Amino acid sequence: MPWTKVYANKAEFEKISAEQKGLRGLTYREAILEATEQALTADKNVFVIGEGIDDPGGVFGTTKDLHLKFGADRVMDSPLAENGITGITVGAAVAGARPLLVHMRVDFLPLSLDQIINHAAKWHYMFGGAVRVPLTIRAIIGRGWGSAAQHSQSLQAMLLNIPGLKVVMPATPYDAKGLLYAAIFDNNPVIMIEHRWLYEHMGHVPAEPYKVEIGKGIVRRQGKDATIVAISLMVNEAIKAADELSKDGIEAEVIDIRSLKPLDSDLVIESVKKTGRLIVADTGWKDCGIGAEIITRVVEDAFESLRAPAVRVALPEAPTPASPALENAYYRGKNDIIAAVKKTLARS
Amino acid sequence: MYTLNAMPAIKTQKKAAEKEASVYSSALQIQLYTAMLRIRLFEEKIVALYPEQEMKCPVHLCIGQEAIAAGICANLEKRDYVFSNHRGHGHSLAKGAGMKPLMAEFYGKATGCSKGKGGSMHIVDVPNGLLGTSAIVGGGIPMAVGSALASKIRGEQSITAVFFGDGAFEEGAFYESFNFAALKRLPVIFVCENNFYATNSHQRARQFACKISSSAVAFDAPGVCIDGNDVLSAYKAGKDAAQRARNNGGPTLIEATTYRWKGHVGPDTDHEKGCRPKDELLEWVKKCPIGRFEKHLLETGILDANALIAITGEINSEVDDAVKFAKESPYPDVSELLTQVYSD
Ligand SMILES: Cc1ncc(C[n+]2csc(CCOP(=O)(O)OP(=O)(O)O)c2C)c(N)n1
Ligand SMILES: [Mg+2]
Numbered sequence: 001m002p003w004t005k006v007y008a009n010k011a012e013f014e015k016i017s018a019e020q021k022g023l024r025g026l027t028y029r030e031a032i033l034e035a036t037e038q039a040l041t042a043d044k045n046v047f048v049i050g051e052g053i054d055d056p057g058g059v060f061g062t063t064k065d066l067h068l069k070f071g072a073d074r075v076m077d078s079p080l081a082e083n084g085i086t087g088i089t090v091g092a093a094v095a096g097a098r099p100l101l102v103h104m105r106v107d108f109l110p111l112s113l114d115q116i117i118n119h120a121a122k123w124h125y126m127f128g129g130a131v132r133v134p135l136t137i138r139a140i141i142g143r144g145w146g147s148a149a150q151h152s153q154s155l156q157a158m159l160l161n162i163p164g165l166k167v168v169m170p171a172t173p174y175d176a177k178g179l180l181y182a183a184i185f186d187n188n189p190v191i192m193i194e195h196r197w198l199y200e201h202m203g204h205v206p207a208e209p210y211k212v213e214i215g216k217g218i219v220r221r222q223g224k225d226a227t228i229v230a231i232s233l234m235v236n237e238a239i240k241a242a243d244e245l246s247k248d249g250i251e252a253e254v255i256d257i258r259s260l261k262p263l264d265s266d267l268v269i270e271s272v273k274k275t276g277r278l279i280v281a282d283t284g285w286k287d288c289g290i291g292a293e294i295i296t297r298v299v300e301d302a303f304e305s306l307r308a309p310a311v312r313v314a315l316p317e318a319p320t321p322a323s324p325a326l327e328n329a330y331y332r333g334k335n336d337i338i339a340a341v342k343k344t345l346a347r348s
Numbered sequence: 349m350y351t352l353n354a355m356p357a358i359k360t361q362k363k364a365a366e367k368e369a370s371v372y373s374s375a376l377q378i379q380l381y382t383a384m385l386r387i388r389l390f391e392e393k394i395v396a397l398y399p400e401q402e403m404k405c406p407v408h409l410c411i412g413q414e415a416i417a418a419g420i421c422a423n424l425e426k427r428d429y430v431f432s433n434h435r436g437h438g439h440s441l442a443k444g445a446g447m448k449p450l451m452a453e454f455y456g457k458a459t460g461c462s463k464g465k466g467g468s469m470h471i472v473d474v475p476n477g478l479l480g481t482s483a484i485v486g487g488g489i490p491m492a493v494g495s496a497l498a499s500k501i502r503g504e505q506s507i508t509a510v511f512f513g514d515g516a517f518e519e520g521a522f523y524e525s526f527n528f529a530a531l532k533r534l535p536v537i538f539v540c541e542n543n544f545y546a547t548n549s550h551q552r553a554r555q556f557a558c559k560i561s562s563s564a565v566a567f568d569a570p571g572v573c574i575d576g577n578d579v580l581s582a583y584k585a586g587k588d589a590a591q592r593a594r595n596n597g598g599p600t601l602i603e604a605t606t607y608r609w610k611g612h613v614g615p616d617t618d619h620e621k622g623c624r625p626k627d628e629l630l631e632w633v634k635k636c637p638i639g640r641f642e643k644h645l646l647e648t649g650i651l652d653a654n655a656l657i658a659i660t661g662e663i664n665s666e667v668d669d670a671v672k673f674a675k676e677s678p679y680p681d682v683s684e685l686l687t688q689v690y691s692d
Binding site for chain 1: 404406453456457460462464465466467468469482485486487516518519520547553554621622623680681682684685689
């Protein structure tokens with residue numbers, strides 16, 4: 001299926017587009033905009049709120065002009081009051097709305113944590129299922145140009161050990177649209193974390209609304225020698241790494257886990273049973289991150305299939321530095337994944 | 349001498365504050381003028397150099413808003429504390445920071461005030477009492493109450509001033525902090541720089557009442573709204589608030605109305621991007637805090653043209669030295685990546 005593909009470069013995307021007429025290309029940002037617009041159209045209970053969502057930029061284009069199409073009652077700018085606004089959306093969700101709350105940066109989401117953790121995540125359970133919280137929160141990871149410690153964090157890990165929350169991190173335009181649409185119509189709080197550096201990526205996206213199932217990962221590339229599980233932007237790095245490794249005769253399987261909670265560990269285990277080697281590439285820090293969880297699940301359920309210690313590719317244990325000299329050294333990418341794969345292969 | 353580039357002539361505005369000006373010494377008025385001009389020329393240099401793309405960090409400029417930092421900080425001692433936000437260059441300079449460590453920080457250099465780790469949004473100057481700037485809106489407000497609390501507990505004379513925007517006023521942190529400061533009679537000055545916008549959202553799109561200073565009433569604390577482009581008003585408000593703080597009178601809320609000439613971030617103007625009307629900018633440019641005050645100084649004979657030229661020249665060479673220093677400084681070594689994660 002063309003839309004399950006991750007295009008490592010534009011030329012490849014254009015080649016497929018030319019070959020298969022009728023496929024429509026969309027950027028990641030456009031896919032998000034389209035899902036939002038279609039959700040607003042499909043259900044009048046859907047509304048969108050966020051700081052600056054009606055400004056000319058429209059949150060990097062993902063909410064652009066929606067207030068003009070749907071009116072300020074359904075697409076509204078918000079005061080700077082993250083925890084309050086989150087609680088307001090939680091309350092609205094409990095009362096039957098399907099709010100979509102947008103944070104320009106993941107870094108502003110910690111202000112909302114009380115409402116997310118103590119309220120949204122528990123409201124259904126705590127009242128014996130009497131009420132539910134169909135709330136979606138989008139948050140964007142920044143990177144580069146000295147974004148520094150408070151504007152570039154990948155904070156997904158801290159959301160993963162809260163029962164009641166769902167967390168997705170789409171890597172492709174197709175998944176961005178389908179997961180967002182699924183999230184909005186899910187009856188639970190779903191947090192979708194996007195990487196700003198994916199916004200220009202192109203992919204094939206069907207025009208009609210569709211859902212990508214939350215809780216299902218996907219194999220992006222088949223391979224027999226090692227399993228690379230990646231999330232978000234790191235999926236692209238993993239594909240590039242796998243392509244390069246292939247030149248050395250190493251065939252890596254790349255899994256885009258895309259839904260971090262619930263986590264599709266069956267897919268990973270199935271792959272590791274075949275390859276015996278596991279690498280997890282995260283956009284965030286190592287400790288207690290998605291890598292820790294994935295590796296643990298494999299150790300718990302398929303320990304005997306591991307032929308070498310697993311390796312995590314994650315950020316160094318420090319906040320993001322501003323200086324370009326340090327920022328360059330900070331981020332992980334293709335080469336780190338290649339090194340990690342080789343490291344696991346070096347162990348027989 | 350500071351001249352506005354291609355800007356309409358400034359109309360004389362005989363205001364009560366100007367009459368009051370005679371109360372203030374010439375030395376003080378020159379100090380205030382110099383403080384504002386130092387911020388302006390420093391930031392205009394950033395505007396000029398930013399396109400070189402050597403300053404690889406977002407810059408939030410406060411051109412047009414200088415009077416507030418200058419007027420408030422003139423009432424602070426070196427030992428007094430300041431907290432600020434993403435738009436913090438002016439506060440830092442007004443509190444006494446040298447230009448070199450700031451400029452070097454923007455260039456990501458090891459000699460920067462934060463050793464290149466913070467960038468323009470995260471500047472610090474401990475010897476002059478600037479304990480850091482948070483780029484999380486409202487983040488500095490409770491911290492400022494905390495430093496005021498520490499001063500009180502430790503029996504120190506220091507007071508704290510915190511600068512934040514009209515957007516930060518909407519954060520719960522403001523109310524929680526102000527209540528605590530009022531309750532404990534803490535020596536802290538809340539300075540809300542109301543430039544009417546948070547990014548591209550107008551205050552009216554975010555607040556129904558638009559009466560920031562009135563909120564102090566609920567805490568039985570003084571709240572004043574001043575013309576933030578009038579440095580003497582800012583000075584006077586700061587003086588009253590500082591006196592109150594130093595005499596166990598608790599917090600004061602100062603709302604200072606002003607306007608940011610540049611975009612929310614970066615060196616361009618907003619009307620170029622269609623974010624804000626050009627006419628609005630031009631109206632505010634007429635109210636330039638520096639142009640206005642310069643005119644007053646000339647008219648009252650506190651300064652003459654030659655003196656203005658001399659002050660401008662001195663500041664310009666300080667700016668040039670800072671740029672040279674920043675450009676010539678080394679980048680931090682990669683080994684610095686993992687230092688200072690924890691303190692010893
Ligand atoms: C908690 C939080 N929410 C949102 C942002 C994004 N943001 C950065 S500055 C800003 C506007 C702040 O407006 P204001 O407080 O009025 O200060 P100004 O920029 O006008 O000086 C916003 C929304 C942020 N940094 N932190
Ligand atoms: Mg503002």
